Amino acid sequence: MSALAPTASNPGALPLGTVKERHLKVPVVLALATVLLAALFFFAPRDGISTFRLGDASSAIALPNVELPTATTSWLLVVLLLALTAWAAWDAWSYRRPPLWLVIVFAVLGVFAFLVWAAAGGLVPVTGLLFGAISLSVPLVFGALGGVIGERVGVVNVAIEGQLLLGAFSAALLSSVTGNPFIGLIGAMIGGVLVAFVLAAFAIKYLVDQVIVGVVLNVLVTGLTGFLYGALLVPNENELNQPVRFTRLEIPLLSDIPIIGPVLFNQTFLVYLMYITVAVVAWGLYRTRWGLRLRAVGEHPQAADTVGIKVNMSRFWNVSLAGAIAGVGGAYFTLVSVPQFGKEMTAGLGFIALAAVIFGRWDPIRAALAALLFGFATNLQNLLTVLGTPIPSEFMLMLPYVVTIIAVAGFAGQIRGPAAAGKPYIKG
Known part of the structure; x- marks a missing residue:
């Protein structure tokens, strides 16, 4: 629908030719999720008392069960x-984008x-659920940060x-x-850099399709x-596959905060490193000269080249940095x-x-x-298996991947990534 031209009586009108768009994808996804939940509760009803344990054995402050x-x-x-879905639908019908907080609350x-x-009839350990979620997210966060830097x-x-x-190897x-374990961590970074080095060499120097090179490298490394x-x-298992692991480091006072204290501040060194890395990458990407150059190369390499930025060299070193972070x-x-290396132990988490990266719109924090x-x-998925829900175990194994598909297809939508991502740059 075209808006009227701005006038003295209607200064807020959009310029002629501007087309308003109804953002219907979010309310449609919310409505579908609500219907599925309602159908689950109706066709597989469960009665009794659901208990949520808020406290933790190590907590200084004891909280009662709910x-x-x-x-x-x-x-x-x-x-x-249903009320939140109706709110999102009203916003979309009124040509407003449903707010992010509404999606989060939903x-x-x-x-x-x-x-x-x-x-x-069972018990949900809230602290344990959140603690496990943070721990299992560590490789995904580092991998996603590597993906953000590479594509940017x-x-x-x-x-x-x-x-x-x-x-991991x-x-x-x-x-x-x-x-x-710190020497092992350095070795992991070197391993990630080696893979990134090969990716950069073929994609930047020899102009091979980046997606094909990436897929081939995954198969090669496997x-x-x-x-x-x-x-x-x-x-030589006892000598070469018995790594010394990082132990938990409890931060005094902060770890005593109810619920979130044990989750965020009684973790291993790698989790604390994850916090720092996310903050540093987010700050560096938007607040430093390095980040400005990196984004310029990913958006408009020709313009970056004209102001003296060495495009391919910048891509090479930043892809290597991305590999170190992913490592x-x-x-x-x-x-x-896990106390030792196993074949294909990453189980496709690199693709998640x-x-x-896509769901987060190429932003480090998102x-x-x-x-x-x-x-x-x-x-x-692990908790539901323990609770003995009537959902088939095969679906339990699918849950993380189903969430991935819904998130990317349902909420990411047709978003635009860095303009030059995937496109080789040939000077001149």
Whole structure:
């Protein structure tokens, strides 16, 4: 619908030719989610009491458990979800984009409603659920940050999976040999850089399609680490595949905060490093000369070249930096999560990290939040299995990937990435 030209009596009107757009995707997705939840509660009703444990054994402040009637609470939450959906639909119909806070509140209430239904007659350890979500998100956050840097500088980093996997292998090997997890962490960064180096060489120097190179590298690293695992680590397991892992570091006072204290401030070194890395990358990308040049190269390399920025050299070094950051994510698998390296242990998380980049709209903080969402979905899958919900176990295994598809297709929409991402630059 075209707006009228601005006049003295109507100064707020849009210029002639401006077309208003109704943003219907968000209300449609919210309506679909509400209908699915309502159908679940109707066709698979559960009764009883849902108990939520807010306290933690290590907490200085004891909090009582919260007990809620399952059926009543579930349907009350559905009513709230309907109200939020109607609000989003009204905004869309009025040519306004539904606010981000509304989507966040809807997501929190939707997850809470599902947990109330799933926990009928059982107990949900809230602190444990959130703690596990943070821990499982660590490799996704580091992988997503590597993806953001790579694409912002103009190189699509499909090889995140390979960087995570080689990082995990290198960390396990060096930590086992030296008995020092920090040496293993450095090895993981080197492993990520090696994969990124090959990606940069073929994509930037030899102008090979970046997506194809990334896919091939993932397959190559999977085969290489699988071969080295069988030929090197299995026969020498005690010497080469028993890494010394990072232990938890409790921050005094902060770790005593109810609920969030044990979740955020009783973690391992890699989790604290994740906090710092997200903040530094977000600040550097928008507040420093490095970030300005990086974004210029990814958006308009010709213009960057005319002001003296060496486009391909900038891409090469920033892709290498992205590989080092992703490699840190790989170190989580063998220096925190699992006490030894295993074949294909990353299990496709590099691709979920790439989805987090898109869902987060190539922004470090948003991508990190998207990675936290996917980590929460993974941990929720484990909790639902323990609670014994009537949902088939096969669907439980699908849950993190279903959440990924819904997030990218339902909320990311047709968003525009960096203009020069995936496009090789030929000077002149």
